[in-house]
Amino acid sequence: MTAGYSGRPALTDLNFDVRAGERLGLLGPNGGGKTTLLRTLSGNLQPLAGELDVRVRPATVPQTERSRLDYPVSALDVATMGTLARLPWWRRPGRAERAAGAAALGSVGLAGLERSPFGTLSGGQRQRVLIARGLVQQAELLLFDEPFTGLDATSAAALGRLIDDLAADGRAIIVAGHDLEQARKMDRVLCVNGRQIAFGEPETALDIDTLEATYGGAVVELPGRPGRVILPAHHHAGA
């Protein structure tokens, strides 16, 4: 499959699948096509070529820094928005729908914050509200766009556990990001940089060639430290 905007492909040679209950790490540099792929999977963009078969309801959990903090809605308002997916256009969410929204907030650990304005919540809490919206949508495919960006270590660990639980309940999860350590914890990884570089289990897929191709830089081993560091390409020119 090829994805992109108005005829300009941003991402080519895609060939991958995600199963129910599986966590897929989507790895790539900024501008590498991660967000384009997520927008295609969520139905915001049509594939430019090839076949895309999304058999389940997708829901996006956007970057919380990009969501509107000045928008006058409560946490419950946002979670309840998920019910619109099932209501005909003239129907307003009623008591049952708001109860579903409140239950979803409870299941992501936000009970008691229903009436809080969305903009006053912390980054981690906002992320959970947006996850709750996806749960209310009864989405079976959850698309996370860089969910760990801007979170402190505690919130990130809690979010990681929540994502594991969501997958254990039988949902398919795609987590986009550029954090190699997060990607290693996933069931499978998809590396992209304008095209699909690798797809498979982290141990086999994330080799040095793949990482260099994904990030367009050199991967070096630092003496005295476990793991590897990726040097961005422009460092070569400067040094």
Added chain:
Amino acid sequence: MLVPELTAATLLGDLGKPLGDPLAGRAILELVLLGASGGALGAWVVLYGFSYSAESLSHSMLPGLVVATLVGGSLVLGGMIAAMVAALAMVAARQMPGLGSDTAVAVVVTTLFGAGVLLALTPSSPAGLANLLFGDVLGTTDGDLVLAGVTAALVGTVLFVLHPRLLASGFDRDAAPALGISPRLAEATVLVLTAVVVVVAVQALGNLLVLAILVAPAMTARRLTRRVAPMMIVAIALAGVGGVAGIYVSYYVGAAAGASVALALVALYSVAGVVARVRKPT
């Protein structure tokens, strides 16, 4: 007795005077009806970031209003045609390379507003230009009242039914398709309703001041509320209060009615700013 006795009864009687005055009473009713549409819709105009588009739309209507006056036609019809021409011109200007969308709108607005002034200053034009620019709320007719009432009912119904979708699409445009909502349709709904309200309100408030009733109450309500439905209700109330206050000021001071209403609405915004700041520490 030489000095008339100042009792509660005479004071109340004096306050009731504008209501008893047929022109002022009609003007107040018109402004309350326009305030209902403008306040409720204004909340969405502000939340969707359409204030500039709404202003552009109203200014671009001037040539249509002038032509309608020249040929003795309906202002509403003239305004509507001009608004459509303006919208098409803005879309076309946006396609020109190197013009940003703000610049495109600015070019179209300036061109159309200039054309309107040019038309209005021809020797054959009647002396009604000031009314087109600043409105003539004291000249409200029964027909105007019916039109404002129908508009309020229409705007209220559409906004009530579509409220949850407008809310979800405005909050997170990208998530809207997965919720079965077309963000473009949501935005088009707000813009089309804006065009309708601007066209209907232009007779009372004029081409330059019509924005006051659409944007100012909503901005004020935004500072005082934390959810959209209360924001709309407060905006409707503020638009009504501002309208009545403006007519009173103009009745007793003899100032221009439309301008008094606009200034009253902006004054409410300043008061709300102080209230919001005082309340914040709690």
